[in-house]
Amino acid sequence: LNPDCASSSLCPSMEAPSAEARAAELRTQTAMQASQPRKKRPEDFKFGKILGEGSFSTVVLAKEQSTGKEYAIKILDKRHIVKSKKAQYVKRERDLLSNLDHPFFVKLYFTFQDDEKLYFGLSFAKNGELLKYIRKIGSFDETCTRFYSAEIVCALEYLHNKEIIHRDLKPENILLSEDMHIQITDFGTAKQLTDSKQSKANSFVGTAQYVSPELLTDKSACKSSDLWALGCIIYQLVAGLPPFRAGNEYLIFQKITKLEYEFPEKFFPKAKDLVQRLLSLDPSMRIGCEEMGGYDPLRRHPFFETTSWDDLHLQSPPKLTPYLPAMSEDDEDCYGNYDDLLSQFSSMQVSQSSSSHSLSAPESLPPQRSSSNIEQYIHDLDNNSFELDLQFSEEEKQLLLDKQTTGNPWHQFVENNLILKMGPVDKRKGLFARRRQLLLTEGPHLYYVDPVNKVLKGTIPWSLELRPEAKNFKTFFVHTPNRTYYLMDPSGNADKWCKKIQEVWRKIYQSHQGPGL
Structure with missing residues (x-):
């Protein structure tokens, strides 16, 4: 049809719609709006106890009024985000969480906002941080250490296959669900590698005890940096403390760059070998990295010889049992x-x-x-x-x-x-x-x-x-x-x-x- 045509007789389609047609169109629009879920609002939830607090966010347990379902809602202050120039980190975390669909990660269900705050509706991991249990029982026996280490390996393999590096993997960021499986959280400092050529992220992030040496020397993190953190966590599960400890961050960093740590006498031998292969100063020499053949050699390590990898998320986690070797x-x-x-x-x-x-x-x-x-x-x-x-x-x-x-x-x-x-x-x-x-x-x-x-x-x-x-x-x-x-x-x-x-x-x-x- 000629859009310049002014004669309704020549262009019957341009005639004014009848009252019946307008009513039908209104009904169609109303039906379409009804089919789309309404954006959630703070008043839809009953907010409860604080689950955790960060530098510019608070995670609160919340129950949705209409369904009774519980969520961990992360609440971020807009003004503080802008003032701290953290908007890119918030957007990145939202985008990365939206891209994850795996049982060993927290799930992002929805986001909404009001005039002052942003809200992320996350899955609620009822049993809290892994660190809480390390502190509670001291150290894990070999069965528990193997199981939870294997779940972290599966999670990292999934993450790295999506070209994402976490960059702040630590027991505080590993939550435990109601049935005691892991759910990794906190993607505020994570990085999406934009293409296959980009293998590093050049910014300093992380927590002192789990920071990889390449981040300290080259100011860059890679997938293998997460494997270094895995080695630190496995060590901590067995020994009760992370491998690199000192009175302040500077001294911790000195120990990391010198690979200065020791194993307690009764550390499980196979776990010791695995930790040594993960805590390599050269990121290209860590078991599990692409240069060392990827995750297959890591899965085949003798420490995991009894692990059934295909259905870990369906298995019943072992009872958390302390490792208490007799003192001689x-x-x-x-x-x-x-x-x-x-x-x-x-x-x-x-x-x-x-x-x-x-x-x-x-x-x-x-x-x-x-x-x-x-x-x-x-x-x-x-x-x-x-x-x-x-x-x-x-x-x-x-x-x-x-x-x-x-x-x-x-x-x-x-x-x-x-x-x-x-x-x-x-x-x-x-x-x-x-x-x-x-x-x-x-x-x-x-x-x-x-x-x-x-x-x-x-x-x-x-x-x-x-x-x-x-x-x-x-x-x-x-x-x-x-x-x-x-x-x-x-x-x-x-x-x-x-x-x-x-x-x-x-x-x-x-x-x-x-x-x-």
Whole structure:
């Protein structure tokens, strides 16, 4: 038809539509709009607890009002994004997540915005970060380590086949779904390699303990950088701590560029070989990289010889079980002579007859106090350890505290609380153990002190959920809601620690509940 034609008689199609035609067209448009899902809005959701916080975003658990389905909604502040010049990272994360369809990654279901914020609706991984479980149980046994390492390998193979590098792979960014499979998250620093010729991304991103050496030396990351991070994670699953550790980021980076790390003695041999093949300074020599034949050699590594790769996402994950190798008698040597250290410490703190004198008992009581047979409450277990019976009166408690203040060098660490039991323990974190002086006090508190450097290293958080458990004569656990502490009493009195902790727990619990309960 000639668009310049002005005569309706010559161009019947240009005639004004009838009322029926207009109504039909309106019905068609309404039907089309109804078939398209309405853009979601904040008021469609009931927002709950905060799941995580980043530098310019907060992840919140949210339930959709109409369906009852739960999502992890990432909320980003527009003004802060613009001010920080992070718009490209936000767009990149949205685009990359939209391009992923794999069970081992979080899924992006929808996005929407209002005047101030952007919203990403992500799958909710109910069991939280992998790091939480490493901290909770210390280290994984070989079966658990193999299973979760294999899932990470599958995820990285999928990602790299799509020419994407994550660049910040770490236990905090590996979530666990309701059925305990991994879901990798946080693609804010990920990079899409635009073509086959681009094999590197030239910007510094990542977390210190997992940063690859090429990022430090050449300021560039590649697919193999993710394999380096995989090696660090496998090491951490077994040992309980990442391989490169130091007091600050600079010292960590120095260790990474020098490949300066050590394996604990009881590290699984096949896992050790795999980690060594992943932690290569030369990215082209890491098992799994394209120059080394891709992912087939990595899958065939002896550590994965029992792994069924085809249906990992359908398998039932193994129960998370801590790796607790028995400590040999020779392990005592790695802590030094504790009695010598204690003797040096005591001579610096108190002027008593010798290091063999009981730390709990000065030779005389303060003269201003009335006499009381408080010695009946004190039980010396050996030169370095003692415990108190708990039946003393308030007056006797003050006498005991006066005695502790003048005669016990550990008093300075307990905030003027009366020590109810003390002694040396080996505090284990993964496969690493350190000698500590454990101090159970009123409050109640469980302090642990570095006897070499004379520094309070921390406290075991006390709550009504705290629960001690003796594993054998030497080893005992202290279970707390967020972590299990693994301790070893070198004198073989683990049961005494558990009984005294339980006794203090009962005393505190009964005081909360009242005498009639």
